Amino acid sequence: MSPESQDENSAAAGTLGQSITDAVSSVTDAVTNKLSLGNDQQQSTGIPSQSLEGTTEHKVAESVGMAGMTAHDMAGSDAMTHMLHNEGSEHEQECMLFPTYGVPTMIDDQPHWKISISGWLYADPPQSRLESVLMAAVRRVAHVTSDSEEDKRLRERSNMFFTTTVRNMQAAVRTVGFVPAQGQAYKAEGPEFGQELITDFESEVQVNSGETGCFESQITLQADHVHAQPDKVFKLQTIYDHLTVPSYGVVDLIPEKGVSIISDIDDTIKITNIPDGKEVIMEYTFLKDTEQVDGMAELYQKWASLGGHVHYVSNGPWQLFPMLENFFAKYNFPPGSAHLRFIDRSDVLSTIRGKPGAHKLEAIPKIMKDFPNRKFILIGDTGELDPEVYQKIYQQFPDQVVKVLIHDVTSERAFKADQEAEARKAEASKPGKKAYLTSLREAIGLHATVTGQASIASSAVDAVTTTEQPDEQAMSTDPNVPVPTKVELFEKRIVQVSEGMRPGVFRLYKDPKEIFDDEVVATAFKENQ
Incomplete structure (x- = not known):
């Protein structure tokens, strides 16, 4: 790939995770500077600055004794120390069990299911006064009216970014039973989801949250105890004394043979408009109601009805998963495993500025190695590095990849x-x-x-x-x-990523209707049932 193409692709590939973290890392300084600007500017130049009196930020800052302070005074003030302490005495501890999958395997000549377990233990502290100042400033900059629908979405979606990791704590994860395999299977509020399901077996594994708060493990179950059901997914529960709300997760039990779909999320199934830049990404992530790329839920439901299983692989951080749960349920996307990025707050820069495409190039091969006898459809878009990533995946697994579908969000x-x-x-x-x-x-x-x-x-x-x-x-x-x-650079990029693939494997599309009846995909489902 030429340097020009690489530069273009890199510019287009500003990931959602990068945008969010960049904003979060700078908002504190921005708000602090804004609140102290008047005093700083008048002292240094003698020119009165625009008054902040009467604004939400000024009212909040005044209430905590920080109005009119310089940035230097703020940093070491008793008021700032007080603001960093949360109101209330207890942090509400919660656990997010990530959606995973089960792999059929043989142990001592007996069929078993190897079930992956993955999760994050975190604390949702009561809102601090600093958080109040920050969110007030965000609302003002975004022109969001307090108590509006946008404000509600902003508070709900940003809340996960104010959580703290619960480190080095022991917990347990146990099997519970099956729940209906519908979009709402991700939701913990459903009547089938919250109840104790009756089963003839129960298995449990101990986990430790470690330094990052994340944990991974496995549970192995005899196949006699678990029979995969096409209309249901397996259910897990976290056992931890300090949880303030129940914690459940789902496992997609995937047969040895069949067709699986590796799917990107942003601009592949959910409108985010990543090529339009960070401000637009932030708006679609935190303020706007979620919208599907027209027709994609219907297409995925069709594939699921033919026996397809979906793995949602995204560069977005796990902090966005509650929003994605609502999105999946809203449009009734079929449940499947989810593979997002964990942003390690102790090393944010190296986490978000790693090698482009590294997360997907790590997650996707692992999935495909777990299912060597399944065929895969890779579906993504041109807004990020999906074409380049899928080219490398194809080169590594040419016999397993039957189709690469790329949503064109660039040429126009x-x-x-x-x-x-x-x-x-x-x-x-x-x-x-x-x-x-x-x-x-x-x-x-x-x-x-x-x-x-x-x-x-x-x-x-x-x-x-x-x-x-x-x-x-x-x-x-x-x-x-x-x-x-x-346009010519884009066309050159597409030619380069599709070179070396079998005829009929690579397809660029603008309207999802173009791929509803793709012959290669239809043949793959017929031959791998």
Whole structure:
């Protein structure tokens, strides 16, 4: 891949996790500076700044004794120390069990199920005064009215980013039974989900939250005790004395043979508009109601009815999973395992700025190795690095990958950008401006001829326009050398990622209706039932 293509792809691949963490890491400084700006500015310049009196931020800051303080005074003040302490005495401890899958296996010539367990133990502290200041500022910047629907979504979705990890605690996870395999299977409020299901067996495993609060383990069950049911998923429960609410999780029991779907989330099944930049991503993540990419829930339901099992693999952080639970339930997406990124707050920068595509390149091969006899459909979009990631997955598992489906969210944006670039170019090259520049050069040359300094003046004029540009840059501005448009760069990218794949494997689409009756996919389901 050329450096130009890599730069374009990197720019397009600003992940959701990066955007969220960048915002969270800077909001504290931004709010602190804003609250202290008036006093700082007046002291340093003598110029009165815009008054914050009457604003929500000022009222909250005033209530905790920080209004008018400089940023330096705030940092070490008793008021800031007080703000960092939460109101109330107890942190509500909770556990999020991530949706996983079960793998059929043989132990001592007897069929068993190997069930993956994964979760995160965290504390949801009472709202601190600092959090109140931060959220008040966010609402004001986002022009969100208090107690509006947007404000409700903002509070609900941002809440997980104010949680704290519960480290090095012992807990247990036990099997419970089966629940209906519908979109609401993810929800812990459902009548079938919260009840104690009657089973002939029970198995339990001890887990420790470690330094990150996350834990992974396995439970192995005899197949005689567990019979996979196409319309149900297996249910787990966390046993931990300090939990303030019940903690349940689901396990998709996947047969040895069949068709599985590796699915991205943002701009593949849920509208996020990642190519439009961080501000748009934040708006769709924290403020807007979730919307599916039109027709995708229907398509996934169709695949599930044919025996397909879904693995949702995203670069988004686990803090967003409560929102995704609601999204899956809202559109009735089939349940399946979920593989999001854990943002380690003790090492945020290395977590979010790792090698592009690293999370998916770690999660997807593990899934495919667990099911060597299943065929896979890989579905993603062009807004991030899904095409490049899936190319590498295909190279590693060519016999298992039957289809790569890529949602094109780039070409129309690239076409629009090219049009805007042409408009700017046309504006810059209007005859009036050209005539002015040409006339200026001719005037200088004529004056030099009259004064007998023609050769010196001509050299000086030429020196203005003769620069030490890199060859690549000179070529990019030379009218005689065609410059690739953004559309051409996108098309080149798609050609590069699809090279080497079997005919019929790679498909780019704009409208999901285009892939509803894909012949390769239909054949895969028929041959692998």
